[in-house]
Amino acid sequence: MTCSACRAALSARLDGEPSHTSAEETGAGRHLAGCADCRDWLAVAQRLRELARSAPGPSPEWTRSLLAGVLGLEAPPVDRCG
Ligand SMILES: [Zn+2]
Structure with a gap:
């Protein structure tokens, strides 16, 4: 492999x-x-995946600051009453 x-x-x-087969699994493990x-590559790949999982997702505040900062637009206030 x-x-x-x-x-x-x-x-x-x-x-x-x-989708991977057990043959691929065994071959990858042997390799x-x-x-x-x-x-080393696997360690880095796993670390990146952990970081991506633990990163905060977009929040209403994040979206507003993005709109204001990147697009120069003022987003409507966040409706917290739902
Ligand atoms: Zn290799």
Whole structure:
């Protein structure tokens, strides 16, 4: 298995894609055991995914500041009464 094929299989697994086969899994695992580059790549990929998961999502305030700052528009006040 090549590095790129291994990383594609690992990436799919990180994304939770069910499409990979067990053969790919085994091949990726075997490749990882012998390839420090891909182990480093996997560590970085997992860290990035954790950061993306823990990042705060857009809030009404964030949206307003984006509109005001980027578009130069004043967004309507946030309706907190729903
Ligand atoms: Zn590799």
